[in-house]
Amino acid sequence: MSFIGDVTVGRKKLWRLAELEEFDNLIQFTDQPKQDDFRFHGSWAKDYFKNNNPITLELACGKGDYTIALAEKYPDKNFIGIDMKGPRLWSGCVVAQERGLTNVAFLRIEILDLAHYFAKNEIDEIWITFPDPFLKNGSANKRLTATRYLNSYKQVIKDGAIIHLKTDSTPLFEFSLRSLRDNSCTVEETIDDVHNDEERHEDLYIKTNYEKKHLADNRIIKYVRFSLENKADRMTG
């Protein structure tokens, strides 16, 4: 039985991967290999979205729940969901199409390669939603708040712009706070239990696919808002 189930899942993924090739709201690394002359590099707003609106990225977006919800809420902003897994992105692409969201795109790439797809200062805000915690020994540099990832965000985001991280993983949360301190970032707010904080910003009410599963398991959701700039230095310096 489980063999038949696996085959079904495998077929569904293959079918989704094939369909992705036809989607107008997805760009895949297979379509445009890593290169500095990527066609929308530095001109996403003007040439892809046909406007001058600011751009928010959702990293590790999976099915793109934040991308979709924020795009509906803020029609005057552009949103790009980024993940390496095609079958997950398929869901976000389909929902965006069904809802007629023209301010949404999805990009299937490795997040470390952001600078190949975006120019310096092209990005106004980043959400990192439930990234894999990579808790095994020797995996720390795969965490999306490890120094090499923070450096890749620095290559594309505006100075002082906001980055949000939501996670259910206490080890990842603690690692992230240490990494932010070691990289002289500015932490603007931390919340230890997002869904028990009445003061939280209303954008934190949005729940991702993984977040719903974690909440059903009685896990506690943590949040940090930060910028890559050392704002204390700027004010005293």
Ligand SMILES: C[S@@+](CC[C@H](N)C(=O)[O-])C[C@H]1O[C@@H](n2cnc3c(N)ncnc32)[C@H](O)[C@@H]1O
């Ligand atoms: C635990 S899932 C969370 C998905 C979604 N944000 C949610 O909350 O439902 C983590 C996602 O991060 C993606 N991911 C992890 N590391 C990545 C990387 N370096 N580049 C691109 N995607 C990555 C995985 O493919 C996976 O879909």
